[in-house]
Amino acid sequence: MTHFNRVLIANRGEIAVRIIRACKEMNIETVAVYSTADKDSLHAALADYAICIGTGSPKDSYLNLERIMSTAVTLGVDAIHPGYGFLSENSRFAKMCEECGIIFIGPDSDAILNMGNKSIARELMKSSGVPVIPGSDGLIHDMDQALVVAKEIGFPVIIKASMGGGGKGMRIVNTFEDLSRFIDQAKNEAQNAFGDSSIYIEKYITESRHVEFQILADKHGNTIHLFDRECSIQRNNQKMIEEAPSSYISDVMRKNMGDSAVLAAKAIEYNSAGTVEFLVDNDNNYYFIEMNTRIQVEHPTTEMVTGIDLIKEQIKIARGDKLTINQEDVIIRGHSIECRINAEDPDNHFAPSAGTITDLHLPGGNGIRVDTHLYPGYKIPVYYDSMLCKIICWGNDRAEAIQKMKVALDELVVSGIKTNTSLQKRILSHPDFLAGEFNTNFVNKIIG
Amino acid sequence: MDVNEIILLIDRLEKSTIGEFYLREDEFELNIIKNNSEDSVQTIIKEVSHSQLQQPAPLAAQPADADVIPADNEVTVKSPLVGIYYESPTPDAPPFKKIGDYVKEGEVICILEAMKVFNEIKSPCEGKVKSVMVANQDIVEFDQPIMVIERTK
Amino acid sequence: MFKFFGKQKNFSSSQFKQKEVPDKLYNKCESCSEMVYYQDLEQNKHVCPKCGHHFPLKAYARIELTVDFGTFREFNKLMKTKNVLEFPGYVDKLEKAAKQSGIKEAVITGYGDIHGKRCVVCAMDSSFMMGSMGSIVGEKITRAVEKSMKHRLPLVIYCASGGARMQEGIVSLMQMAKVSAALKKHSEMGLLYVCVLTHPTTGGVTASFAMLGDIILAEPGALIGFAGPRVIKQTIRQELPEGFQSAEFLQDHGFVDKVVSRNDMRKTLHRILKIHGGE
Numbered sequence: 001m002t003h004f005n006r007v008l009i010a011n012r013g014e015i016a017v018r019i020i021r022a023c024k025e026m027n028i029e030t031v032a033v034y035s036t037a038d039k040d041s042l043h044a045a046l047a048d049y050a051i052c053i054g055t056g057s058p059k060d061s062y063l064n065l066e067r068i069m070s071t072a073v074t075l076g077v078d079a080i081h082p083g084y085g086f087l088s089e090n091s092r093f094a095k096m097c098e099e100c101g102i103i104f105i106g107p108d109s110d111a112i113l114n115m116g117n118k119s120i121a122r123e124l125m126k127s128s129g130v131p132v133i134p135g136s137d138g139l140i141h142d143m144d145q146a147l148v149v150a151k152e153i154g155f156p157v158i159i160k161a162s163m164g165g166g167g168k169g170m171r172i173v174n175t176f177e178d179l180s181r182f183i184d185q186a187k188n189e190a191q192n193a194f195g196d197s198s199i200y201i202e203k204y205i206t207e208s209r210h211v212e213f214q215i216l217a218d219k220h221g222n223t224i225h226l227f228d229r230e231c232s233i234q235r236n237n238q239k240m241i242e243e244a245p246s247s248y249i250s251d252v253m254r255k256n257m258g259d260s261a262v263l264a265a266k267a268i269e270y271n272s273a274g275t276v277e278f279l280v281d282n283d284n285n286y287y288f289i290e291m292n293t294r295i296q297v298e299h300p301t302t303e304m305v306t307g308i309d310l311i312k313e314q315i316k317i318a319r320g321d322k323l324t325i326n327q328e329d330v331i332i333r334g335h336s337i338e339c340r341i342n343a344e345d346p347d348n349h350f351a352p353s354a355g356t357i358t359d360l361h362l363p364g365g366n367g368i369r370v371d372t373h374l375y376p377g378y379k380i381p382v383y384y385d386s387m388l389c390k391i392i393c394w395g396n397d398r399a400e401a402i403q404k405m406k407v408a409l410d411e412l413v414v415s416g417i418k419t420n421t422s423l424q425k426r427i428l429s430h431p432d433f434l435a436g437e438f439n440t441n442f443v444n445k446i447i448g
Numbered sequence: 449m450d451v452n453e454i455i456l457l458i459d460r461l462e463k464s465t466i467g468e469f470y471l472r473e474d475e476f477e478l479n480i481i482k483n484n485s486e487d488s489v490q491t492i493i494k495e496v497s498h499s500q501l502q503q504p505a506p507l508a509a510q511p512a513d514a515d516v517i518p519a520d521n522e523v524t525v526k527s528p529l530v531g532i533y534y535e536s537p538t539p540d541a542p543p544f545k546k547i548g549d550y551v552k553e554g555e556v557i558c559i560l561e562a563m564k565v566f567n568e569i570k571s572p573c574e575g576k577v578k579s580v581m582v583a584n585q586d587i588v589e590f591d592q593p594i595m596v597i598e599r600t601k
Numbered sequence: 602m603f604k605f606f607g608k609q610k611n612f613s614s615s616q617f618k619q620k621e622v623p624d625k626l627y628n629k630c631e632s633c634s635e636m637v638y639y640q641d642l643e644q645n646k647h648v649c650p651k652c653g654h655h656f657p658l659k660a661y662a663r664i665e666l667t668v669d670f671g672t673f674r675e676f677n678k679l680m681k682t683k684n685v686l687e688f689p690g691y692v693d694k695l696e697k698a699a700k701q702s703g704i705k706e707a708v709i710t711g712y713g714d715i716h717g718k719r720c721v722v723c724a725m726d727s728s729f730m731m732g733s734m735g736s737i738v739g740e741k742i743t744r745a746v747e748k749s750m751k752h753r754l755p756l757v758i759y760c761a762s763g764g765a766r767m768q769e770g771i772v773s774l775m776q777m778a779k780v781s782a783a784l785k786k787h788s789e790m791g792l793l794y795v796c797v798l799t800h801p802t803t804g805g806v807t808a809s810f811a812m813l814g815d816i817i818l819a820e821p822g823a824l825i826g827f828a829g830p831r832v833i834k835q836t837i838r839q840e841l842p843e844g845f846q847s848a849e850f851l852q853d854h855g856f857v858d859k860v861v862s863r864n865d866m867r868k869t870l871h872r873i874l875k876i877h878g879g880e
Contacts, residue, residue, distance in 0.1 A: 070530040099623055586614065
């Protein structure tokens, strides 16, 4: 069991602030890295040490392994927390940390590699008894195989890139005639986006809900889940509102899905925090989609209903501590909702909005939590994602949580840029949302 | 200096074309920088304690956040990486360049080490070394100013 | 704004205990000065992925990139150098070189198939005493030539050398004649000898077998010459032309038949063997 004196946070924005705070609470020194575009950022200001690592472009800074490793090595850090996005699921980065005697706060590079390849992940889950969407056995090698698979599972099918993400390399196919053409398109797109044209095919489920389970596993083989999150409120595959727990799945489903999630994590000898994503269809069947081997944006919702600090647990696990929480100890209390407030212009197809924060007033009070990197006068850099802050509300039940969120959003003031707050308010007042009757098409439908 | 004097000073500075004002009186330091792009005035007041004064200051110590705008004929050599600065080729050798030394274009002025790779940093121009902003074995970050070279000719 | 902003910088590295970084985790490319991660370098045949600069390649790695998997059978593996002139410090130097490079001498020789065609392949290694040629290097190569004559096989030699090995004096120089004589016999038998010049190929090796190939290939950017540029400049008292002694310069002036990148080398050798193959 090592003791961490110093941790480097290889990220920026609100998650870097979150991690720095957790480290400070644990009396761990913090090293922030920042790009020249981020020299006035909050995360750099809060850390004990802040090192500039490159220009604004992520490739030159937050994705620059050499400079980040050099910073870590030179400042003699014990561990690196990669946050989410950027290098958090880069198995080479994890390996480099291992090679330099620095602990990567996350799973082993092999687990990252395996789960990063969607086709391999699928096959691994299948062989471990975790339900997956009907589809091809591994990669598609030729058209004959593709046709056989499509015939077996029935249209519509979806072609997915094995090394994919972000919706790239995906094609929904409705007829036999389109199959060949769309496979070529998907392969080309995948080759360009990920340098790998491998694809596989799954049945396309038109109406589904995205329900994910939070995993926590230590380096001693103990694996637990911290129940579920409902993440179906998405615009163009980008999550907007997340809830814990899901109001849709039954307790029986919850137990089964939780067991499957733990099975999935154990199958790859996972350690640290992770999320197993499932797709739930209209007949209440659930299927494994993918596993995210990192902490996620929406982790605060789980923290609010379970009372467990996930970042601190990650740090404890990384330094070799045994999990002190047993599965029976994990209890969900109440209901939490998170709204992502993004710098987007609702009148301009939600194009990213740039600017300086002139006025800032954050909501507060009982059960209101705000995770942000904003401060009044902050100039939003143009290079990074548009998320400004996360507002998380906790209530004794879902209705109360929603009501608190409405009050909080009404109180929120972020002047100087356009935000998606109005859309969030619309969703929260929509009868279907209140009734818990929605799926992943909901947002796209209401904005037309 | 008392508060009223400082307020008067800031007011005067606001109206003048002076961009930066630095004053040190015994153990009192005052640095005021006018940030032109926002039309506001930033004030940093430090009560420098006696013990702090006795600590060795970094070479060519600058007040925090001072954006030194080099003159037209001056070139600031900035670090292209994150690493450790070495002023000489080996520990017992003399430094590559000292203040006042003449330097040719392409001549090695220092070594920056990153993960056991030793990078020779070469002078971008011909001239004289005006100032060195880092000390031997300092940690340098990306874009950190290392040396200012005054162009000759 | 915040009391945090405007923190004083400039901390010394002595304040921190640096982490132990494995040697060669990153390598600096001589040509473009970029840092290259060792895995990227290895996966790219030790060619800089950013600028194409060819890094030196050790003998066994060279052979692995040339012959079909599993077909290499080394001979004369145990040949060890004797200090024939009793040169002081030579034995120690040999031991140190062996430890550092992992091989016993500056050339590895053996049989190998290139796309199914059996050949005799020799690969010199500049990491062993700068690839200098002494009695054992000369003997191993001569025996390789003789084996290729015995079994009527094509011969491929990768050259990389700083020249003749000083510590063996005239014995080293004699190797030039010995190898050249063997190659003459080889040629008279109508057998094919392809030599590939890699960075750097200089001195006695250039002045003997490196320039005797039926076909002479070279890697991009390789330094190929006899005397060093400074000596030449001082002797002829003239400025040397741009790119002097580079593989490309030699190709332009007829001393190298073709500059072939490492990635295309195996393919190129295969084509040459096919054309000259006979059977």
